[in-house]
Amino acid sequence: MSKFGPYLKRDFITHTRKVQNLFKRIVRNEESYLSEIHDVQFAWATVRAEFEKNRHVKDLRVARLLIEEGERRLAENLHPNPDRFIFSPGGLMFERELNFDDSHLDLWHPLEKAQYPYYFERRERMKKEYIQEWEAWDQEQEKLQKQQEQK
Numbered sequence: 001m002s003k004f005g006p007y008l009k010r011d012f013i014t015h016t017r018k019v020q021n022l023f024k025r026i027v028r029n030e031e032s033y034l035s036e037i038h039d040v041q042f043a044w045a046t047v048r049a050e051f052e053k054n055r056h057v058k059d060l061r062v063a064r065l066l067i068e069e070g071e072r073r074l075a076e077n078l079h080p081n082p083d084r085f086i087f088s089p090g091g092l093m094f095e096r097e098l099n100f101d102d103s104h105l106d107l108w109h110p111l112e113k114a115q116y117p118y119y120f121e122r123r124e125r126m127k128k129e130y131i132q133e134w135e136a137w138d139q140e141q142e143k144l145q146k147q148q149e150q151k
Helices: 015-033 037-053 060-076 102-107 117-150
Strands: none
Touching (some): 015 037, 015 060
C-alpha cells in the first residue's frame, strides 16, 4: 500500500499495454461509426489484421513509431460523438444510484407475493402502523387548527 495519493502514482506502462490500449480505442471508435454487427465484426477483423501484421517487430524505435502512427490515425478519424457505455464515465447513468420506491411492490401479483410470505406479512403490518401514525398526526393537526380558529 502506497502512502502517496493515487494522483502522485506514476506507473510504467509497458509497450504491450500501450498496444492493447490503442487497439481497444481504435475498435471502440470503429463501433461508433458502424451500426450493423456484421460491419462492426469486419472492422474488428481488419484492425486486428493490421495489428497482427506488425506483431513481431522487435526494434522498440520502430514499435514506438508504429504506436505514434496509430495514435495519429486515431486522432484523425475520431468519431465526433462516440458511443459510451451507460455506466462508464461520460455515460448517462455514471455514478447514479437507482433507489426504487417500494410502493411498486403493491402492484405485484398475489402469486408473486406468496413466494415471500414473511416479508409481505411484515410489510403489511408496517403499512398499517404507518397509516395509523399518519391518521393520528392528521387528527392532531385538525385539533390544532380548531384551537387556532377559536382564538
